[in-house]
Amino acid sequence: MSQLFSWKWFHRLGSPRWFYQTSGKWLPWLSMLATGLLLVGLCWGLAFAPQDAKQGNSFRIIYIHVPASFLALAGYYVMAIAGAIGLIWKMKLADMVMKSAAPIGAVLTFVALVTGAIWGKPTWGTYWVWDARITSMLVLLFLYLGVIALQYSYSSQDAASKASAVLSLVGMVNIPIIYKSVDWWYTLHQPATIKFTEAPSMHPDMFQPLLVMILGFYCFYAVALILNTRVEVLCRERRTRWVQELVASKCT
């Protein structure tokens, strides 16, 4: 296999220095794209999209709730896959990405839970109910918090990475459960509006701003992850010559 397929690019990808330099070039463009998409999506969704026939204006929280939930789930895959790469290839950069992804995912999950509760009160009549979707989402929050806690509970970074990679891999089981919970069990939470196989059960005038917001959240997630990882790179590589040169050049 090694003759057919060159692993060289993959190993170069694992160089923290290469990542720091490349991501520095991408970051301004990506941040601009994220800001633009989020601004357009928010204005469009909150001010111009028509209100819902049954819920009125309270449905507009969907423009935060759904993108945040999307990225909370997708971010878990990012974290778990980075953890797996770190375990298998002992790639330093993958461990750093895993550590950086955990707090972002935890915040997004928290946002999804809180916006859901705020929407639930006027719509359902309650802030919280222990149904399968909401409970599995709470478990996701605890998984993220567990990974963060494990990162800080070992004196050796290697041991911490290994432990949190195993935890994130085990927790990966939860992601399809969250996604399918509304179909498998009776829940108060409604089934998904956006489906991969069918057209969304939402009017296009309401769906288009949602799509912009989801794209914006993806870009925002990328920006947040890159920024977090860059800090982690500098922190862990602080004894290397290139970081010291970089710091020296910034200080003068």
Add this chain to the structure above:
Amino acid sequence: MHPVRRQRLFMVIFIVVIASIAVGLLSFALRENINLFYPPSDIVSGEAPKGVRIRAGGMVVDGSVVRADDSLLTHFQITDGEAQVNVQYTGILPDLFAEGEAAVVTGELNDEGMFMASEVLAKHDENYTPPEVAEAMQEAHNRAKTKDVDAESAKAQTSKY
């Protein structure tokens, strides 16, 4: 791929598979308890326990909501298309509670099979439509209905002769 890395890859796959099997078995064993509510057919057939707090969920039957004039007492029926359960509730109903919409009620079944609810939650569906579109759809629906009725009555008339 280096043999050591391949071995670690198998280890990772092993972790994911074992964890999935464990959680799969767990949720299979607890499948009844993960459900938030009982459908009316389970309640009518006696599968739902009596005298303990349970939840029931279904669509509020069209024309079944009866409100008392002098109190917050409300009677209605919920259905899952197979069976119906009578519900009695005293209190303020959520804004989205309506006939033809889904609701989840918490309470106890009494001996007469009446569900004494202490909490009523409205369940929203996954459809979002602007008011004008919803109105237009309703109109089209009504028009189709009247057309059907017209066609039927016309048929009845023609068959008379």
